Amino acid sequence: MSGSPIKILVADDTQAERLVAREALTRAGYEVCEAFDGIHTLEVFARERPALVMIDVVMPKMTGIEACRILKARMQSDYLPVLMVSTKNTVNARVEGLRSGADDFLGKPYDVEELLARVEVLLRTRGRLGSQEDDKPSSTPSSTTVTGERSHRDFQARLEQEFLRAERYSDPLACLKLKIDSGAAGADATGPAAGDAALLRDMVEGHIRKVDISFELEAHTYTVILPNTHFPGALAAAERISRAASRVALPSRGGARGTASIGVSFFPNKDTKSAAELEGLVNLALQRAGDEGGGHICLYQHQGYLYIPES
Numbered sequence: 001m002s003g004s005p006i007k008i009l010v011a012d013d014t015q016a017e018r019l020v021a022r023e024a025l026t027r028a029g030y031e032v033c034e035a036f037d038g039i040h041t042l043e044v045f046a047r048e049r050p051a052l053v054m055i056d057v058v059m060p061k062m063t064g065i066e067a068c069r070i071l072k073a074r075m076q077s078d079y080l081p082v083l084m085v086s087t088k089n090t091v092n093a094r095v096e097g098l099r100s101g102a103d104d105f106l107g108k109p110y111d112v113e114e115l116l117a118r119v120e121v122l123l124r125t126r127g128r129l130g131s132q133e134d135d136k137p138s139s140t141p142s143s144t145t146v147t148g149e150r151s152h153r154d155f156q157a158r159l160e161q162e163f164l165r166a167e168r169y170s171d172p173l174a175c176l177k178l179k180i181d182s183g184a185a186g187a188d189a190t191g192p193a194a195g196d197a198a199l200l201r202d203m204v205e206g207h208i209r210k211v212d213i214s215f216e217l218e219a220h221t222y223t224v225i226l227p228n229t230h231f232p233g234a235l236a237a238a239e240r241i242s243r244a245a246s247r248v249a250l251p252s253r254g255g256a257r258g259t260a261s262i263g264v265s266f267f268p269n270k271d272t273k274s275a276a277e278l279e280g281l282v283n284l285a286l287q288r289a290g291d292e293g294g295g296h297i298c299l300y301q302h303q304g305y306l307y308i309p310e311s
Contacts, residue, residue, distance in 0.1 A: 004031075006123060009050040011035040011067070012085070013059045017108070021054060024112040025119070038062025045071060052122055057086035057097060065100040069211045069227070072101035081122035085110065099169050155215040155223060156275070162213075162227055163275035166267055173267040174226040174234035175282045178204070178241060180248075181259045181294035203248050207240040223282070231266060231299065238262045238297045246295075259295035261286060266300070 008030050010021045015036075022032045033048045035041040039061045045053065053071060055064040068082050081104075084097040089107025097105045103125075104118050159175065166173035180200070197216070204214050204222045213225040226234055245260035263285025265278050272278050281300045289298035 005029055006052070007031045007033060007048060007050040008119070009033050009035060009041070009045055009048060009053045009055075011038075011041040011044075011053065011059065011064065012056040013037055014056075017056065020112075021115070024115060028116050028119075030119075038064065038067040041067045042070060051126060052081045052083065052119060054083045054085060054119070055102075057084060057088065057093070065096060068097075068100045068102050073211045073213050073227075079126050081126050083118060083122060095169070099165065099171070101165075151215065151217055155217060156279070158213055158215075159225055159279060160275040162225055163267065163278060166227070170268075171228050172230045173278070174229040174231075174237075174264055175266075175278050176224040176226060176234060176238060176241075176262060176264045177282045177286045178222050178224075178238075178245070178260045178262040179286060179290065180220040180245060181261055181290070199248050199251075203244045204241060207244050208237060212237075234264045234266065235297070235299060238264055238299070242295070242297060261289040261292075261294055262297045263287070263289050264297065264299040269300075271300075 006029075008025055010018050010025070010032055011034070012018045012021070013036055018034050018036075022034065025032050033044055033050060035044040037060045041053070041055060041059075041062075041064075053068075055068060057064040059067075064084060064086075068084065071080060071082065082102045083104050083106060084100075084102040085106045085108055086093055086097065087108045094105045103122055106115060106118060162173055165171065197219075200220065200222065201214075201216065204224065208214060208224055208226075211227055213227075215223045215225075217223055224237075226237060229237070242260055242262055246257060249257050263282050265272065265281035265285055267278055269281075272281060285298040285300040289296040292298075
């Protein structure tokens, strides 16, 4: 390998297992960092930013399944290869690992040559996808900022990914979209102020799960993908965000507190057979919620359901 070695994070609560993986990967020319539980995995990943994560399923504090979901959610549209390893090498165990977002699954004890071959394939895929991203215009910020076409492309790509996973494994999926109502409390709503973005981002991200993925596609508007979420869970999330929105004082509105209109769409649903249809229904739901005068939640499942959260 030329240049700096590729960094791989090995997460396993058993020191002997980490040592086996470290020796094999180091001999192959990789740089290795280690984590000993699920929480530590997230901490080391944030600090080291490895190119690939090799993670054990059964770990204390947070399982490899949960850590994988969070890592995948945090990476948004960037591809992070995750190789899951476990002594539980049954079909059900492999399916559960892949459903969490893992890209490959390897049973323990594994053959070192097979480990290296799987790592090489995953890194090749990462390099290929990275080259495709490099071909896109690089003058736009990340998908959680107010951007234009690329931000929406990133959202659609992630929604498509989550929809296909939900469809494949018969999992529920919800999409939530909120917009701060204009003219709240009679305040001026001529446009966003510099302080609005951070307040709204904290308001949204502070009231969703770590596995949920939020996108700010327009000023004062957020779209959130809610994996593995049924109707009750989506309604609970919408209520939390609605109440939080009523407590946010926006600089662009003279510090006035307002309301948010929220739309939610779901899969499975007889009217939702694609990610595009899921997005279309959440847009319709938001429009209907706004048409009711603000502060409403509209949930589209088999029909539109309007709801006003209690203050």
